[in-house]
Amino acid sequence: MGNNKKRILYIGNILSKHGFTPTNIETLTPQLSEEFSVIKVSDKKNKILRLLDICKAIIFNKSKLDLILIDTYSTSAFKFAQIAGELCMRFNIPYIAILHGGNLPQKIEKANPKEKAFFTNAAALVAPSNFLYASFEKFGLKNLVYIPNNIDLSQYPFKQRTQLKPNLYWVRSFHQIYNPVMAVDVLKIITEKYPDATLTMTGPDKDGTEALVKARAAELNLQNSLIVTGKLSRSEWHKLAATKDIFINTTNVDNTPISVVEAMALGLPVVSTNVGGLPYLLSNNIDARLVDPEKPALMADAIIGLLNNPDQVQSLTQAALNKVKAFDWSVVKKQWSGLINDKAR
Template sequence: MKNLLYIGNKLSSKGKTQTSIETLGKLLEAEGFIVNTASSKSNKLLRLLDMMFSVLKYRKQVDFVLIDTYSTSNFYYAYIVSQLCRLLKLEYIPILRGGNLPSRLEKSPILSKAIFRNANTNVAPSLYMKSNFEDLGYGNIECIPNSIALKNYRFKERTFSKISLLWVRSFSKIYNPLLAVKVIKALKDENIEAELCMVGPDADGSMQKARLLAEELDVDVTFTDKLSKQDWITLSESYNVFINTTNFDNMPVSVIEAMALGLPVISTNVGGVPFLIEHNKTGVLVTPNSEEAFVKSIKELIDSPDKTKEIGRLARKQAALFDWEIVKNQWIKVLQ
């Protein structure tokens, strides 16, 4: 029986989006692993101290420390926790979550080498991240994708009498939510009947900016704030196109979920997304930060209903590869 300590941002109880520390942690527990987690502290300094305290607390019983690793301020959590693990001679495994981590490797080479070269294994959720790390000389990389429980996602073939756009993400500048509002405005300007629903909590004030932009452009946008997984899956029944407007990405679970539901996905062609979506086969990839590109692709979906339905069917098949019943074997292999 392996004993794990999982370090990450466990903040869903504070109104934030549920992250892998809660989803993957529970799945590993169900496979027989003992999983302790840190941290749910809202304050960043207290969260770091809680993470460090947890490493010290469990140091004599833990087999591996899993560390969710991002590219912005949370990168420094990973650095400090990993170096504490080194000091205590604990095996640790960074999970490479941040879509902009390749840039961080170049900006912070010394810190990056201290974290990733001394890890037991680095787990990359996408081939995009794995290839970027390997190009910079990191060899101990295992690609284990983000997963879903496929049985929880009922496939539905969509119809397109009206365009109903669904956007699901935290409202953060890096995910470019304002672009979704601009897309609905551009559709309106072309006299295409359309609606937009944006689901997710506010991370950095971007939700208020999106609301103000919708008001300024005189378009109707539904903002639901944070919804439970089941609630947004139920909501998705009423929508027929999923848009992903991000500027940086790795292996977004919300996109995998949309594919599993049969929603044709239009996404910016960034980061790990082209490793997930095959253009015009399992989804549509467009130029970043271009409402014109989104509108063009949406019009093509309307004009080619048979092709669009085929994209939905193939997307479901692709999403099935990320079912936990398949992915769990890769985790078990690494952790054994």
Template sequence: MIVYIGNKLQKHGYSPTTIDTLSEKLKSKDLKIIAVSSQKNKILRIFEMLSTIFQYRKTARKILIDTYSTTNFWYAVSCGQLSRMLGLPYVFIFHGGNLPERFEKTSFLIKRIFSNSELNIVPSLYLFNQLSKFKLGTLKVIPNSIDLDQYKFKKREMFKPNLLWVRSFSEVYNPKLAVEVLGKMLKFYPDSRLCMVGAEKDGSLENLRTYCEENNLPVVFKGHLSKSHWIDLSEEYDIFINTSRIDNTPVSVLEAMALGMVIVTTNVGGIPYILKHNKNAILVNSDDALEMAEAIEYLLENQEVTNKIAHKARLEAEKYDWENVKAEWMKLLS
């Protein structure tokens, strides 16, 4: 049996996190997964996390702990410390491009909890390189994955100024940049449109709705959609924009690559480790609406180049298929 600790909040309307997807993929007749917590209240959530570890202390083969740089970081620390006290093998799964900043401010005693883990999983070489300097024990790269058979590649005969943005509405993902890009696009392509998909996280969505109304910008807000619904929606759009200020290996970008959209993204964090400028995507500087708009214009004016970029992106996405990543997890948990 494996106990998996993380923020399992999809049923409350939040975007699915790794625990929502990976815990289901790992389940089999030979491997039982106990995944917690889905408690919305933070106090109840940490209580359920800790009590579950204690409850299964005699039968758990391993404790997996999702680790982010936000409040969840302290959940991870608490669960790691309890596992250590109980003599249980525990593994941290690191997420988020701003974890290095978190560890810069973390004390030696807290870092020791991480260095005493059996293993620490990172989803990218970027995070591996960034975290190696903190001596957090053994780091191993197991990339984020997608089920490639869910994503039908659409060969677009003509790429149009139809923009799609898929992420949680949070300042770290800079959703306002997408709207600013649309504003610049409309000056040269009056038929430009933008659809934004994602759950509210920190008030960014409501602020953006107000901004769009005040500036008469044609933006469609779809809120949180299931994976199948946003995949169907992607058929109507040609250009996927990623506007993050901090990032690691965003699954939404991998999915867009697999679906045949051309990617225009900021060149932050782990993005340059999976995407190469002018080869399988266009990379621009963070917080630069003009540069991103000009990149989109270049793609629209050079359709043959754009088709090649989209095709190479699909080939890159195939490396992240679950069937290719599964073996690494099975080896870890066997």
């Protein structure tokens, strides 16, 4: 790497080798490395070791760094971001907080002075969704920037579905906040009209909810209609998606799920709950169908409507493809490059 490159430390959770879903840091680091000199931290599964790893990386590299990027979550991991921010302020290193999670607005609303200082002293707060941008804008923050999470559209083969079948696809971590059990209830309603309907669910089990899904399927006598694949690589689930016809998203809490963006890029019509950032990402009856959460009957009606209206499906999926072009790395790269060059010391 040339010596003239801006030197960046990226702080986040690099835990895919421990079986966790890859996070933003694992995608964005190699992309930013095309232009900048980037080191990343931490891959320690133990939280105490991870925090020590983060602090060590800042302290040992403080004189070499031009900028620090910090993935910022609303959960207990926020403490890591706060401590990293305090070290940045102590050593006069500019930092950018990359906001993740639909609950972050509640976090700042209830934040104590030290926690608020993390947000106000950041060189920039990058909101990867219009939902988070609008939510943080209410607090009068002047350092907000919208840069969406990105995908490489060339890696997503778009398939135009002209003859839809009731083959539903759900891709997410099995966790109660994503309400995977609702997907089974939706399937039950669909099978009353389409007995051959299937539901395929892909993702790691985070809190034991996968067992609840299987139990619900057994209770409703849907064992032969439900396929649970477990965690798949991105290329594996994309290949499987080509055999499916409708993507469903049953979540109760969300920001801008990248799996929904990927489904749009693959040509799958999306039926989703209208919670959190999803109405900021999807436009009802324009590029997706949106329904109220915890209402399986409404989602089933929306799905049946698409099965009966292939012309609308073509319209929705083409509009969805046009929308996700703004998420392509060729577009997002310019936004990151401009921001980093502007904020680095």
